[in-house]
Amino acid sequence: MSKRISTTLHTRGRFAALTVALCSASCGGIQNALNPSGPQAENLSRLWWLMFTVCSIVFVLVIVAVLLALRNRTRDSEQAAPMLEPPREQELRRRNVVASAVGITIVILFVFLIVSFMAGRSMTAELANKNGLNIEINGHQWWWEVRYDDVDASNIFTTANEIHIPVGVPVVFSLRASDVIHSFWVPNLSGKKDLIPGKINTIWLQADKPGVYRGQCAEYCGLQHAQMAFWIVAEPQEQFNAWRQNQTQTSVPPSTDSQKRGQQVFLTATCVMCHAINGTTAGSNVGPNLTHIASRNTIAAATLANTREHVRQWIVDSQSVKPGNKMPQNNLGEADLQALVDYLQILK
């Protein structure tokens, strides 16, 4: 008996812990629509809270009404003969209740319609006036190609899976896809927008607070859809300018013997068929641009932290990490592999 009670308590404790964890998880976080960090997300979260509050109230009212009805129900034993015609007063009262409930429902739905329409308009209407920063996103299975556009061609550069943006500046994203439909979603900063092959979609967002926000593909796009994430790093303007300045540079030339050998390995092995490193003869754009790979915090679309060990593992057998991704396994010799990783580590 005591064992059963303790088991029940244990289960209950676990349940409570889970509930608390879920509730607290929804309070903060780097990928959370309820923790808005920009005007777009604030717009959405206001809409969400309005709908949540109104629907909760309606839900509670309906439950109360059901409970009242259950409590006040007439029992068979209390009434001998069935009531063929209800009293007129009672009938009138009931009709009024139902009619007003229907009326209120219609009003609520109309309010929702108008509010969500307004929110949608305010999120897209000013798109043409946002002349801050232009970033082109190209969705691939399963990573994000990021190209910073500029009127000055020498400032245009390509990176992947890590998007730096200045704080307080609207950023316009042009979204396209190279294979299947993907969806661009940074819950803390904006809503979703699909990347559709053969079409360019646009979305703008703005970060009001510096920070790191996680984005995720929100449209099922194949085997590794869940591992197709990216980071948005919002930083003060000077910091962003410094980052941008660095990204427009060509790659760091190798200095030690090992690094030089690594570069040769890169340029003569399979890597060169898909990847580009600006400043070398590698210029393919099938895979992510690796000119500044070492400056990124993660590799493989935010799947692995960018450490030496992970890079090595990814080169040798990426299929064990993300089965089905387009990077083949590589049979490089140990010395070549070490040299290659040495070289990739200096590409800040």
Place this chain on the structure above:
Amino acid sequence: MFKQLLLCVCLCLFVASCKREQRQFSQPPANFKAYDVTMSDIRPGSPGLPQPVQNPSDQRAFDASEGKRLFTQYNCSGCHFNGGGGIGPPLMDEKWIYGENPENIYDTIVEGRPNGMPSFRHKIPDNQVQELVAYVRSMSGQLRKDVAPTRNDSMNARRSEQRTERKTPQRSSPPPQ
């Protein structure tokens, strides 16, 4: 009785069709090995041609479609265009300068050929070469209909490889330079 038989046949067909979509993400063991460069029929040892080689990718639809993707991404289409040829010879016709067998095409890709075809040795992993070989063969209808790619992702005047009728391979000499 007839119904049960029919059901059995249907189930067998279903099971058989699973093989078509088989995907092998890890590199398969080297069961399809390149020959040494063979530019002529003269070889040491006992006479006779070597055993024909089976390309495992010839049986898998996924591999053929991957070959199709790589054909564009590795810029094969830069010279061969979409199979019609231009700078390089066409691949969708019945003429084969260096042989139509999987091992010949493998050699062509890995070793390169005179007058323009570069060698992709060490640049393309073995399994991807196999996929490319399967796709190149599908362009002139050499693959089974259920393996050849069924449609093009982009607008293309050419019929899909699946709808290309099989052309009987013929030996051909390179065009005069």
